[in-house]
Amino acid sequence: MSQPLPQSPPASASASGRSVAVIGAGFAGLSAAWDLAADGWSVTVYDGAAHAGGLAGGFRDASWEWPLEHYYHHLFQTDRAIIGLAEEIGFADRLQTLRPVSASFYRGKAYPLDGVVPILTFPGMPFIDRVRMGAVGAYLKLTPDWRSLEDVTAAAWARRWMGKRAYAAVWEPLLLGKFGPEHYEHVPMSWLWARLHARSFKLIYVAGGFQAYADALQRAVEGRGAVVRLSTPVRGIRRTDIGLAVAAGDGEATFDAVVATTAPHVLARLAPDLPADYAGRLADLEHLGAVVFVLALKQQLMTDGTYWLNLDKREMPFLACVEHTNLIDAAHYGGDHLVYMGDYLPPDHPAFTMSHDDLLAQWLPALQRINPAFRPDWVRTSWLSRAAYAQPVVPCGFSAHVPPLATPVPGLYLASMSQVYPWDRGTNFAVDIGRRVAAAVATDAVSMR
Numbered sequence: 001m002s003q004p005l006p007q008s009p010p011a012s013a014s015a016s017g018r019s020v021a022v023i024g025a026g027f028a029g030l031s032a033a034w035d036l037a038a039d040g041w042s043v044t045v046y047d048g049a050a051h052a053g054g055l056a057g058g059f060r061d062a063s064w065e066w067p068l069e070h071y072y073h074h075l076f077q078t079d080r081a082i083i084g085l086a087e088e089i090g091f092a093d094r095l096q097t098l099r100p101v102s103a104s105f106y107r108g109k110a111y112p113l114d115g116v117v118p119i120l121t122f123p124g125m126p127f128i129d130r131v132r133m134g135a136v137g138a139y140l141k142l143t144p145d146w147r148s149l150e151d152v153t154a155a156a157w158a159r160r161w162m163g164k165r166a167y168a169a170v171w172e173p174l175l176l177g178k179f180g181p182e183h184y185e186h187v188p189m190s191w192l193w194a195r196l197h198a199r200s201f202k203l204i205y206v207a208g209g210f211q212a213y214a215d216a217l218q219r220a221v222e223g224r225g226a227v228v229r230l231s232t233p234v235r236g237i238r239r240t241d242i243g244l245a246v247a248a249g250d251g252e253a254t255f256d257a258v259v260a261t262t263a264p265h266v267l268a269r270l271a272p273d274l275p276a277d278y279a280g281r282l283a284d285l286e287h288l289g290a291v292v293f294v295l296a297l298k299q300q301l302m303t304d305g306t307y308w309l310n311l312d313k314r315e316m317p318f319l320a321c322v323e324h325t326n327l328i329d330a331a332h333y334g335g336d337h338l339v340y341m342g343d344y345l346p347p348d349h350p351a352f353t354m355s356h357d358d359l360l361a362q363w364l365p366a367l368q369r370i371n372p373a374f375r376p377d378w379v380r381t382s383w384l385s386r387a388a389y390a391q392p393v394v395p396c397g398f399s400a401h402v403p404p405l406a407t408p409v410p411g412l413y414l415a416s417m418s419q420v421y422p423w424d425r426g427t428n429f430a431v432d433i434g435r436r437v438a439a440a441v442a443t444d445a446v447s448m449r
């Protein structure tokens, strides 16, 4: 039989006299902690990982000046929440605005599709379809009305309004690549609206990498008195007479409120007091995982300077080829040319259990189609990262089913990537939902007094 966990009294009282545990030191958890600490809460942030940053965290090779994200990351100029937070913590001067080339690989060649002229000169469809696609794209960029788009699939809407040829050449490969054969025809048009509406052609990258931002945010949160406990996975949350007991690491502490920023199905497992039907609904929210290689190459791969290349999964073994050092100078990485090969796949896909070498052998030859001069001996070394919860998959009409931030257990909140709808997940929306859940926790605490 397992030993009872050591008990500790409720976490220390604060200006508000209240304590909160935040599970996850990603951008959502740290943003929630930032606001709750300002509101006078005694905040303890737990993360099972050794570093803050979650999915946006990075790693550093010995020869590099800057860490690099395990999964390719940049911001858009429209990402107001995360830019605003950088201003608040004195980090905004580290955000660099850049104008890299993003392209789609079509019949063996990369075509930029990131501006009016590139769209009008794309050879994948007749001119009239290009004009039509550009005009409909402009409409989606301008209209704020996503609600009228959430009950129709992106496949049906794009076929009807952009035309069958534009759908076949541009949107079908994107949807199929991102969501796979099982989901791509069911994704609501509101997802495609969000993708076009809240994006800019200019991108923003963080000097020092997103890890530097996460570390700065962690320091800022600690500067407000919060405690950040890394390498401390939470094993369970249960109701007691005096609050919510959080079992983490080898101890247990009791809090007035708990904010989970984990995957919804993880919270369903951690909190057995959640009603079974609610926990079942969390567990049923669909998502894909991410499988991403970082290659350190001795030579530039995309010699035309392309940063982002969308691939067609009907022809290529993975979805995106991202040459990070076509965005950021290779000098920050000891001269390595850094290339991501990435894909979104169901969590039970063999790519999650295959060995690094076997998967690399399956994916690497595709680089020769992108640059026929590529040779495997260009690869100095490579890293493989896999995350089971990386991309929520939402059905039509999802706005009526987004789980609210407050769960049915009083004091227990969930702020996850699956709840940022109609937006697609991203660090900007993690900051936004983190701040919204902090406001909800504070408001509920006041109304319960």
Ligand SMILES: Cc1cc2nc3c(=O)[nH]c(=O)nc-3n(C[C@H](O)[C@H](O)[C@H](O)COP(=O)(O)OP(=O)(O)OC[C@H]3O[C@@H](n4cnc5c(N)ncnc54)[C@H](O)[C@@H]3O)c2cc1C
Pocket: 023, 024, 025, 026, 027, 028, 029, 046, 047, 048, 049, 053, 054, 055, 056, 071, 072, 073, 074, 075, 232, 233, 234, 235, 261, 262, 263, 266, 290, 292, 342, 387, 390, 391, 415, 416, 417, 425, 426, 427, 428, 430
């Ligand atoms: C391939 C890929 C590319 C992406 N590209 C971009 C991009 O270009 N731009 C962008 O803005 N966003 C991008 N994103 C999305 C972005 O990374 C996420 O939306 C964002 O980081 C989510 O933050 P979060 O805090 O909600 O969740 P997470 O970052 O997942 O943080 C959750 C944290 O909870 C911790 N945790 C989980 N379970 C427990 C437990 N039991 N106990 C303690 N801790 C626990 C985890 O360790 C993790 O640190 C990308 C994601 C992927 C996968």
